[in-house]
Structure formats: C-alpha cells, structure tokens
Amino acid sequence: MTPELITKIIRKRLADGTYGPGTQLPAERDLSVEFGVPKWVVSRALRPLKDIGDLHSSVGRGTRVPDPQSLVPLPGIREIEQTLRSRIGDGTYAAGTWLPSAATLAAEFGVVLSTIHGALAPLKGEKLLASLGTLGTYVVDPQQPGVPPPDRASRTVAYVGKVLRERLSDGTYPPGSPLPTNAELSAEFDVASNTISRAISPLRAEGLVFSRLRRVYAARPITEPPGLASNATRVLDGDLKGGLDHA
Structure with missing residues (x-):
C-alpha cells in the first residue's frame, strides 16, 4: 500500500x-x-x-x-529558547550529553526547523551548547568544555548508509518507490539532514538509488515482499466500502 x-x-x-x-x-x-x-x-x-x-x-x-x-498558539523562538535553557538548568538535558536532534525538537514543539535553529543560536553563543559536525548538538560540560559526549552509532554516516542499503536489499524500499524524505530520515535516525545526504551519496553513485524532482527513489529491481498487496487491497476496500455504506 x-x-x-x-x-x-x-x-x-x-x-x-x-x-x-x-x-x-x-x-x-x-x-x-x-x-x-x-x-x-x-x-x-x-x-x-x-x-x-x-x-x-x-x-x-x-x-x-x-x-x-x-x-493554543505555537511557541516562538524566545519561548523555545527559554524551555531549552530551563531543561539544561534542571538537568533534563545533562551536561555532556547529546541534545535531541533539531528535527525531533521541531516535532515536539510543532514548529519548523528554522525556529529551532533560532532558539539554539543564543544558547550556543553562551557556550551552553555546542555542535560537532554531523554528530549533532550537545550540552557543554563546564568541567570539560571542549570534550563532546561519546559518539553513538546511529549518528554516523556509515551506520545510516548501512541501514538504507539493507532496506534497499530486502525490499523495504521497493524498486521505483520514493525513499523517506531527508527530514523524515533525520527524525528517525536523530541526525542532521546533511548526514542523510552524505549517507545516500554513495548509494546514488552505485546506482542503488536515483534522484528526480528533489526526491530519491529506489533503483535496484527487488521482489516486493509478499502479502502487502493483498493486505493493502483488503484494508482499502473495507474503508471505502464502509464510506459508501454510510453515504
């Protein structure tokens, strides 16, 4: 389906x-x-x-x-900044730990990514937060201000690329189907969008995926997992029939 x-x-x-x-x-x-x-x-x-x-x-x-x-109105940059500042102060986001990704925070507050980036900016300016390449943003430990938290596998380009390659191979992403958007994959893996782009790049070079109209599609011909088509038809028919019965 x-x-x-x-x-x-x-x-x-x-x-x-x-x-x-x-x-x-x-x-x-x-x-x-x-x-x-x-x-x-x-x-x-x-x-x-x-x-x-x-x-x-x-x-x-x-x-x-x-x-x-x-x-209720959605929070603005200032309100989100104050919430994050409070969480840092009370230990919800402990010193020396990774902050949730910008995509995760955007989903929590119901705002766009640019609003989250705007809220993070003053906290980074005050050295309460710091960012490390594609690994993300972390809470600075005053005792070790230059030391980031230990890396997590889910935040690496290699790990994301490995998972995407497996999904292309096992038919999770059927041939010709669009992959999730960078924003969706960013939220799933809790990484920055450019980490997703870097993970997809070698797959594109190998011909496993291709791009069209700003979307990435699966290219390798893989057999679709059995049972999905029949289940999809059953669910759709049931819902649409129910709609006709109540029309």
Whole structure:
C-alpha cells in the first residue's frame, strides 16, 4: 500500500468522525501493522495531514486530531529558547550529553526547523551548547568544555548508509518507490539532514538509488515482499466500502 492510499484512508476517517477532534490516533507501529506496511510508510502518509494542520504530533503524546476549541498558539523562538535553557538548568538535558536532534525538537514543539535553529543560536553563543559536525548538538560540560559526549552509532554516516542499503536489499524500499524524505530520515535516525545526504551519496553513485524532482527513489529491481498487496487491497476496500455504506 502506498503512502498516498493511507493518507486517503486517514483523511476519510477524519471526515467521518472515526478520529474526532481532540482524539489520539493509533501509534504509527499499530497503523503499520493494520495496513501491512513498514512504519516509515505510515510516517510519510501522515506528513501531508500534519503539514496542513489536520493532525498534530508532539513527543510523548503521539499524533492527535486538533480540537479547535482548545487550540493554543505555537511557541516562538524566545519561548523555545527559554524551555531549552530551563531543561539544561534542571538537568533534563545533562551536561555532556547529546541534545535531541533539531528535527525531533521541531516535532515536539510543532514548529519548523528554522525556529529551532533560532532558539539554539543564543544558547550556543553562551557556550551552553555546542555542535560537532554531523554528530549533532550537545550540552557543554563546564568541567570539560571542549570534550563532546561519546559518539553513538546511529549518528554516523556509515551506520545510516548501512541501514538504507539493507532496506534497499530486502525490499523495504521497493524498486521505483520514493525513499523517506531527508527530514523524515533525520527524525528517525536523530541526525542532521546533511548526514542523510552524505549517507545516500554513495548509494546514488552505485546506482542503488536515483534522484528526480528533489526526491530519491529506489533503483535496484527487488521482489516486493509478499502479502502487502493483498493486505493493502483488503484494508482499502473495507474503508471505502464502509464510506459508501454510510453515504
């Protein structure tokens, strides 16, 4: 099942009240089981609904349907800066540890990446935070201000490239299908966007992926995992039939 078909089904459920205002959607892993697809397909399907405000995600609360009666303004750069400053002060983000990625913070606060970068800038200027190439941003330890935290495998270009190569090989990304966007992969691996770009570059050079209209697609002809097509048809038919019965 394609992300576009899942988006269509979720949009229909929003319209008919299956997912009403203020309610929480099933977890992405549960939706992936329902639709018989990998979790990244569900993430991509939900993205356009989040972009137009039909859904909202936050760390620790999952994905919810906004309730117009209880909407509050999104935080600005100054408010996010103060929240991060408070977390550093109270030890939520301990000295000498990695900060969540900008993509993760953007999802938590419901803002675009540029807002997060703006909030981080003064904290870096005060030497409370520091960034290290593609590895990310960390909380500076006053006792060892020049020493970053130990590296994590999930933050390396080599690790991300290895995982993407495995997914191309085992059919997680079927031939001709678009890979998740850089932003989606950044959030999944908790890395900067340029780490994703560097991981994809050798795959493109080897002909395993190709780019078109600013998207990256799987190129190697791999057999699609069995069972997905029949499951997709069953779920879609059930939802659309239900919609016709209630029309």
